[in-house]
Amino acid sequence: MREVVIGICGLGTVGSGTFNLILKNRDEIARKTGVQLRVSHVGCRRDHPDCDLSQVTVSRDVFAVVKDPAVEVVLELMGGIETAKDLVEQAIDNGKHVVTANKALIALHGMDLMQRAVDNQVSLRFEAAIAGGIPIVKVLTEGLAGNENLVVAGIINGTTNYILTEMEQAGNRDFSEVLAEAQSLGYAEADPTFDVEGIDAAHKLAILSSMAFGVPLNFEAMYTEGISAVTSADIKYAAELGYRIKHLGITRKTDNGIELRVHPTLIKKSAMLAQVNGVMNAVLVDSDAAGETMYVGAGAGSGPTASSVLTDVIAIVQGTSTTGLGYKLEELQPLQMLAIEDVISAYYLRLRVMDVPGVMAKVSTILSQGNISIESLIQKDARDGDVPIVIVTNEVQERALNTAIAELEALEHIKGMVTRIRVFNI
């Protein structure tokens, strides 16, 4: 039986999981592919207690793996950007196929790396970079390949989904309290910035957008907003209006260009995405022929990520000719990318006004002058002279909404800033 020799760079959570999954399932994989997988070389700063490395070469210098002539497929499972980039480049230059779980690396340097892979006639694959164990790269690049895609929207960061779910279910707990709990449970990093500020989701969405619409990777065009400003009051008001707040990545093809945005979002409780709670991830795709399809699973963790790494390894050993983004690299075509001010959306607005006559009339006038119609409105009882007003608007361009918000905030009887959360109707 043909054997394919694998080198693993990085033996943390993902690397160790992948190492052990290959050991466990290689006979089953051989029944599927006719190929025996063998890990011959592991590059890692330290051994992993869960991995028996007695049958493999272990190097403390990860670059030794990509220089090893026996290695045919390199798994870059270290994370980070600069060293990973050097490593992947050298692996490609040495004629080795590369599988990576590194979303930042692909989002920021994917175009160069893919061109390099094409030039060297090797594969560069990254199923594990997005949505953990959900094979969403394969779905978009192959499973829905006959479609023209219209929208991809996903819950693609488990940490933010866990925090928002807890905030909703616990009722009156604020972001910082739930974040601290998520950290103690291992669902959030000690430095949670990448997750809670949406950067991790933005990396993933950049890749999803490129695959969905055949455009070059364009992380710079991304609008990114995290969840740290979401309050339990907003979650409660949203629920009263029939919505749930999720942190979504949304990319949509419109007549004016491509939307590319990550932010907290109100979605109808009845929508499929609204049912996805805790650390689960889900990606909804709307396509011209297949219609709405949705893919749900664990977004992170050793097993799910290892599953997706092996998806790529198996595609490579089977000689699957689709690589990267699902389009021939030279066929990627830049389209207009929409700035967030150009996006047309519905909005949730929350204002605090003073309990004096005529305020509501002024608020309504400003909205109507901006051609912003009101879908629903809640005015709550005054408390300490404060009256909360919550509005869901119909669709309007964000630029017009910004103007209206500036006018609202300049009103004499408005207290503080207007809270604004985008609404996604699908």
Next chain:
Amino acid sequence: MREVVIGICGLGTVGSGTFNLILKNRDEIARKTGVQLRVSHVGCRRDHPDCDLSQVTVSRDVFAVVKDPAVEVVLELMGGIETAKDLVEQAIDNGKHVVTANKALIALHGMDLMQRAVDNQVSLRFEAAIAGGIPIVKVLTEGLAGNENLVVAGIINGTTNYILTEMEQAGNRDFSEVLAEAQSLGYAEADPTFDVEGIDAAHKLAILSSMAFGVPLNFEAMYTEGISAVTSADIKYAAELGYRIKHLGITRKTDNGIELRVHPTLIKKSAMLAQVNGVMNAVLVDSDAAGETMYVGAGAGSGPTASSVLTDVIAIVQGTSTTGLGYKLEELQPLQMLAIEDVISAYYLRLRVMDVPGVMAKVSTILSQGNISIESLIQKDARDGDVPIVIVTNEVQERALNTAIAELEALEHIKGMVTRIRVFNI
């Protein structure tokens, strides 16, 4: 640019949708694959009003398509079994790749047809045979290929899911009434037997099971039960106990063998599958590494089915070497298939007893003598001397449950038969 020539057999809902989807998206597909798809020959009993056939050869004899030397890929979109089987065999013998949406054909004759395809070095693919636009074949055979699968459970028939959803949401409407409505809306066939008695789902589940566990197709081992006996009372009692009734196909690998069963099933309302309503389909997969992943989408219709047909066409033109069930054909290994009596499950039981003292004690005694423990129980108020008792048991082998049910039905104060619905805890 390389051109691949396609012949379409059958120009009904699926055939016409596929014909038009190729026309609409062939440039986009060329950007992905480097291949231009061209339909050159259509075999159909009559033209379709939505299709402009002026640029293609049209034959009233579908066999003319598989004899056409120019055709490289044959799409069998006619349905039915015997003629379709002849056609696919001739296409394969003539060295043509075949894509089919025909679940019955694959479930019943797939092993022979796949062997024939291997012998003739062509592909035989059937993404569209299961769950409409959801690329579940690609997910199971490629996307999760690094995993050992444990369970596949799916809502894989839109008609039954529509009927059960309507029965639940409408409250007090019985099966036959909702079926008649589904027929008038086009969600159920004039002869609904294949759908409502579970045969269509059974065909699909046989294929899913073979892909999930690497066993030969074995439709004969299937246990099949439809939804025609489900009453609105059962739906209501299930809801009181926190469950929803869905028509599921379940295949599971146990230490004793493979479960392969289609039947109405109670699932917890909080379970992901319970959220899938109306004509939507969903397949839940539990695997050793990826964990639980779920795939949701429209289970039928022109567009979704055409999407999956094109998934296969594109895989063929890209030379994807995985074929059929995801395993090398000679590596499929028969495993013990469990009879329904050997399955271990929890159960929902509904009894009508007379309103006399001591009945509950007798019921409890019979269950406890059968080592059947009670998870929850509702005893309703007597009406016309009838007392409904609803029980959810803990897990027990079906054989033991059958014995207990026979003893219950023999009790003097039990009225009629005991209703039994399996419970799926995932």
